[in-house]
Amino acid sequence: DTAVSQTPKYLVTQMGNDKSIKCEQNLGHDTMYWYKQDSKKFLKIMFSYNNKELIINETVPNRFSPKSPDKAHLNLHINSLELGDSAVYFCASSHLAGGPVTQYFGPGTRLLVL
Amino acid sequence: GQQLNQSPQSMFIQEGEDVSMNCTSSSIFNTWLWYKQEPGEGPVLLIALYKAGELTSNGRLTAQFGITRKDSFLNISASIPSDVGIYFCAVMIKAAGNKLTFGGGTRVLVKP
Numbered sequence: 001d002t003a004v005s006q007t008p009k010y011l012v013t014q015m016g017n018d019k020s021i022k023c024e025q026n027l028g029h030d031t032m033y034w035y036k037q038d039s040k041k042f043l044k045i046m047f048s049y050n051n052k053e054l055i056i057n058e059t060v061p062n063r064f065s066p067k068s069p070d071k072a073h074l075n076l077h078i079n080s081l082e083l084g085d086s087a088v089y090f091c092a093s094s095h096l097a098g099g100p101v102t103q104y105f106g107p108g109t110r111l112l113v114l
Numbered sequence: 115g116q117q118l119n120q121s122p123q124s125m126f127i128q129e130g131e132d133v134s135m136n137c138t139s140s141s142i143f144n145t146w147l148w149y150k151q152e153p154g155e156g157p158v159l160l161i162a163l164y165k166a167g168e169l170t171s172n173g174r175l176t177a178q179f180g181i182t183r184k185d186s187f188l189n190i191s192a193s194i195p196s197d198v199g200i201y202f203c204a205v206m207i208k209a210a211g212n213k214l215t216f217g218g219g220t221r222v223l224v225k226p
Contacts, residue, residue, distance in 0.1 A: 004156075031212065041200055043157070043216040055211040090156050094212060101212050105156030 003027050004106035006091050012112045013081055020077045021109045023091030031055070032074035033092040033103065034066060043090070049074050050096050081113045120203050120217030126225040127193040135220040136187040137203030145206040146179050146186040147214070152199045160201075161188070190222075198222050 004025045013019055025032060033056070034046040048056035049068040063079045074093075078085060091106040120137045127133050137146070145164055149157035161172050163179035163186060170177055176189045190197055203217040 033214075035214075041151075041219050041221075043202065043219075045213055045215075048211050048213070050211065056213055092156070096212060097208070101206070101208070102159050102162065103212070103214060105158070107154070108156050 004091055004093055004104050006106040006109050010110050014114055015081055017081050018079045020075055021089055023074045023106060025072055025093040027093055029093040029095055030071050031094050031096040034076050035090040037088040083113050086111055086113045118203055118217035120220055122220060124221040126223050128225045129194055131193050132191045133193055134189045137217045138185040142183040143205035147204040148177050148188045149202045150199050157202060195224055198224055
């Protein structure tokens with residue numbers, strides 16, 4: 001029944017490591033997004049993919065690299081993790097056009113960099 | 115860049131009270147949204163507004179899209195304890211791939 005799922009839910013790692021977060025949606029949407037929520041709960045978009053093509057790329061360090069193997073999956077790989085990368089990362093999905101464009105969010109991945 | 119100013123930043127509710135929060139922008143937007151986030155969860159859409167002046171309800175929630183297209187408010191009537199959470203306003207830019215820009219959130223807490 002899960003619509004948008006993310007793994008892992010919690011991720012604790014050391015500075016300098018490389019880690020990946022995975023996202024999957026079973027809603028048949030063609031567009032997926034990554035958002036970052038900081039410690040003050042401010043939510044900001046990072047990336048968006050439509051049918052495996054990058055359509056939104058906000059000012060994000062190039063240590064962050066999204067990858068979409070198919071339109072149901074959007075993964076986020078982070079190289080050389082820094083303390084400031086600690087945040088909650090939310091995946092979302094929606095249709096891009098032609099109907100309701102409501103974005104459905106996953107439960108989040110809580111990343112803590114030590 | 116675009117900025118949404120959401121107020122109040124936090125509020126305490128007492129069961130049965132009506133509460134209100136609002137969101138303003140210096141720019142015009144054609145789609146305004148209200149989300150709620152509960153602890154440990156992702157944001158969930160409450161109400162979407164697509165037309166200036168539109169007033170839309172979802173149960174005890176009512177939201178309005180300002181006539182200037184630069185603001186929106188959300189009312190919660192007869193609040194109950196499960197209304198606690200963080201409420202976010204957001205605007206969507208369809209021409210930018212449905213990019214959502216969020217306000218800073220209103221934290222709704224229960225009065226001790």
